Amino acid sequence: MSERPNPGREDGRDQTRHSLPVHSHALHDASQDAVLDVQAIPHFVRHAAILGALSSLNPGFSLTIKASHLPAPLLAQVDRLPGAFDYEVLQDGPEFWFVRITRTAL
DSSP: OOEEEOTTOTTOOOOEEEOSOOOHHHHTOTTSOEEEEGGGSOGGGHHHHHHHHHHTOOTTOEEEEEESSOOHHHHHHHHTSSSEEEEEEEEEOSSOEEEEEEEEEO
């Protein structure tokens, strides 16, 4: 697993980003955000894999995705998942988009 600092953190605290694989403990540890580089997932299973990871989150936990475009179709699918989710665009291009998706209710 490779790690690199997150220079975009607003509160100035040091944060670690992880590339694939994302381990389940990273998804449920509030002290760090898991970052999933979706380009590393084969296109034909990409949305299913991300939706499955989001479905496994407990309320209050987040998954940040890194994509080559704003993932509007994926976010529309997230809106149809059971429970409730919020999202925040952390970086709006131009090379990559980072979007934090947080489960707010089961």
